[in-house]
Amino acid sequence: MSSIEPSAHLAEVRYEIRGALTRRAREREAAGETVIKLNIGNPGRYGFATPAHLREAIASHLVDSEAYGHEQGLDEAREAIVAQQRARGAHGIDVERVFVGNGVSELIDLSLRALLQPGDEVLLPSPDYPLWSAATLLNHGQPRYYRCLAQNAHLPDPDEIEALVGPRTRAIVLINPNNPTGAVYPKALLERIVAVARRHGLLLLCDEIYDEILYDGTPFQPLAAVAGDHPCVSFGGLSKVHRACGYRVGWMSLSGDPRRTADYRDALQLLAALRLCANVTAQWAVRPALLDAPTIGELTAPGGRLHDARRIVLDHVAASPYLDVVAPGGAIYAFPWVRADALPQFDDTAFALRLLDEEGVLLVPGTSFNLAASRHLRFTLLPEPAQLVEVFARIDRVLGRMAAEARPVASAVA
Template sequence: MKSLYDRLSPVVRDIPPSGIRRFFDLANQMEDVISLGVGEPDFVTPWHVREACFYSLERGYTTYTSNKGLPELREAIADYLCSFQLAYDPEELVVTVGGSEAIDLAMRTLLCPGDEVLIPEPAYVSYNPCTTLAGGVPVGVPTFAEDEFRLTPENLRKRITPRSKVLILCYPSNPTGAVMSKADLQAIADVVLEHDLFVISDEIYAELTYDGHHASIASLPGMKERTVLISGMSKAFAMTGWRIGYAAAPPEILNLMLKIHQYTILCAPIMGQKAALEALRHGHAEKDKMIDRYNQRRRMIVKGFREIGLACHEPKGAFYAFPDIRSTGLSSEEFAERLLHHSRVAVVPGNVFGQGGEGFVRCSYATSIEQIQKAIERIGNFVRSLGGIK
């Protein structure tokens, strides 16, 4: 007779737990740890946004909404996307429980069993398991520090097969902080059109672009019709715990995503939707102040890594640095574990983001300048304890 464990889904059994959360949980069990691990703003959601939630509760907004989300919120999202040269009708939008649900909906809608999903690596940890859970096959596409971790058409073409169906883009990138210019994206779009691929474009960090303006592949000719754009309120508006995301897609795709959303989630919480509406209508001044603070921290952490002898490309977006630790002679996993126990600094080993992340660690600078300064000092002491750079 099979054990209970053996009777459970082998697909789910074989998916590894999140490497990010493993180090987060380890750090939580220790004292005096500076965490550069979890990608979450250290800012509290602005008061007027929280107040909008309180006011909605006082007025009795505790019901379901339309499956797609509040019409006024979808209108505000459509207006907001115009700032990125994206023209969507509110009916082409669905409000989701965070960007993560939107990614899952897109995967399950686009994929048939055995379809291949092209994932530029290093990549956000959920893309591979979401692909597998949707019946697809994840295919890593390497990106490199010498290209500032941008996806190149040459590397993309090398991984395309007759089973390739979807390309995932995440720019600005988690974990590398890389960005893609409009010209970079056009070169990728040419390959996508040539091979008749769909695109899932995760643009949750769009606002956190420090040099120039964010470019979306969906804004390019011929691409809106084959792109599912994913974003949300978590990062730029400091609303991670509110779990309000959204997807924008052509009606043929969105209507199928909506079926899954109807049967599994129904709708995002109305209180969070009311708060998101306030953020989009009146929260841009506070958002811009937070982005300015991230920019200061970005410069500081990159400078700090370079001063202690760790090469670090300059992240142009998001709030992550991705220093190269190969010169220490340690693997990413060894470096992160020994750093945590020796110097009480939590970072995420690069290998959890795919093979291309080995030799690097992800460090979130969504924490105070004081904490970043202390962390760099501790990391420098740790590197020196190893005998310096090899």
Template sequence: MSVPSLKTRERLSEVRYEIRGELARRARELEAQGRQLIKLNIGNPGAFGFRAPEHLQQAIAGRIAHTDPYTHQQGLPAAREAIAAFHRARGTPNAAPERVFVGNGVSELIDLSLRALLNPGDEVLLPAPDYPLWSAATILNDGKPVYYRCTPEHGFLPDPDEIESLVTPRTRAIVLINPNNPTGATYPRALLERIVAVAARHGLLLMADEIYDGILYDDARFQPLAPLAGELPCLSFGGLSKVHRACGWRVGWAVLSGDPLASGDFHHAMDLLGALRLCANVPGQFAIEQALFGVDTIGALVAPGGRLYETRRALIDACAASEHLHLVAPQGALYGFPAVVGAAAHGFDDHAFALELLEQEDVLVVPGSSFNAPWRHHFRVTLLPEAPVLGEVFARIERVLARRAERAGGEADARETAVA
């Protein structure tokens, strides 16, 4: 007797997450064959030799005997007080422990917050390109992603007028990712103030993904959104995974700011959903206070001479030296988002390029269209390897693009001959 196939949720067909998708699966197959790959698809510091700071490790080790029971669904009281105090120091209005939610990474909190917010058919304004988890969580919570463009011609910054033009009666929220993944853009205060004004005019929730808030280069500055939002409801996301290089600890938080009366129902919905999953990972929460108020360990990495800074410099130099690449230099976060230009861009397909790079040069990158961008000539790399490794990566990328440019030239010559 044949066993019928299990059917899956239909909306999963609308979800893409190429960061860990088909190309990553092919990479595992190649590794099983003994190939040595350079994998630049995930912003995972521990995979590149980074360690979570020692004082954070000790904060957990010293309290490990207290980590066995469930804790409150919103997180350990001391951890929530530390997060609230950190946000009060930033100027976040009404930042209090009872309005802090600790989750198993920001990823879980994005899903919970959209589940608390959306009814079927509700719309969320998302940047294009975005971090694709935002689109996926919107879709899987029966919402509709509506994209506002962040184009390279404008430094990957959004246009508030375009954002407002996309608002409909079904719009519920505006999502901002600052510093941005995948582009590395950082948003100036005046721009954020205009977006806050759009949200105020239309009664929208602001959702600020600020997980990279301490990873900034040169003279870039981070402007938190919540202080500008004032009494307008705003949900600000942060965590230990990037700035503190502790991805595997799965510690993220969301702070609900603004007028408590205006967001009371949403607060209760978040609390209910948090209770249904019992609580977040407990051990990692003991590191939160030290992370926010202890020794700064990211500053040296992003300053000139620091590892992240020098890898970013290698990215900028490699793109500047290439006739096939154009880069808007990242001002923050852990990524570069180069564009393929010139002859190599003729008939370019970012997924086919990424597969060719993997198969022929043992390098794994993420196609730019995987970030829900409208273009197919970008790709994303992470800045986590050492600078010489990234230099080698771009030498291999250059070989692939040179072959593509040569093929494009040969095709053009063939067309001219056929016309003649």
């Protein structure tokens, strides 16, 4: 009997955040074991609530949500996004250049599908949020990675980005604040990256879904304002800042000189129309989310849960003989690594498996974020602080066992 073969196109596509390790964790849970999960940036799963006024906005508009809406999103949602982007200094924005989608995820795919010819190249950060790589490949593009190394505070090097530009390069993707590293890019760095995009006529795609999740006064600089009249797509959404992942609402706005992106805009509109519209119901939450008083500060300021979780991670890493980290300036992650002097032979994927099997903790290894030969682990800052303390105790136990196992080998070699 012949089997149904999937598209060969999927061969290179990965999403390990919900991949093999997660399946193994589910099997353990099905067998009655408890697994502490730090694998996914899903605030609602860790007791964070969507602000009540967003729920109420949706509830009061249920009857207005029964028909297909405009393919680019509800007028009132797009007007609120325009107001936010203009207040941030974005150029050339109006409701025709804003698209609301079923999460930023859908729009990442749409933005690349409207752009790429087979073989076109996209400059992506390594590590990246892996949907960006997957969507590039699925749309017949080729990822080219610029590094965001720990020794450079996980910031990209604009010279390295420029050195990767070739005749087929079409776009530079930035994730700021960054998943998985938590890096927040300074304005001067963004100016240099915009200059690269200008010199080579590249579209800027900036995933700013964590734009208001910031710690210790770290400033966030929206890319659109720096890009000015240069074509730039900025992405935002309800999932993280507004703790509403399940609502599936994201948006993208196309800034810069409208004459340069008229055809690209039309291509986006066509693709948006082919899927009719985004979920209408949840779009009613966009206006209050963007125009009413922000709610994220109480979580990121001292005494707030995200603030305290980040503090616990930093304190435990500082006290650990094995770990090091660059303090995240934003987002809901930390990306510590196992120091080469403490454990020279370290494989992040093998470690993550061992941590799950021996201690019931699920973490995503750095290699899952398109990072070669990684010694990194991605933590989410979402668990209760007490649970994070327990996670570190378990990590230290596994690392301690690995160090003890490595010792006789080391002395034999010596």
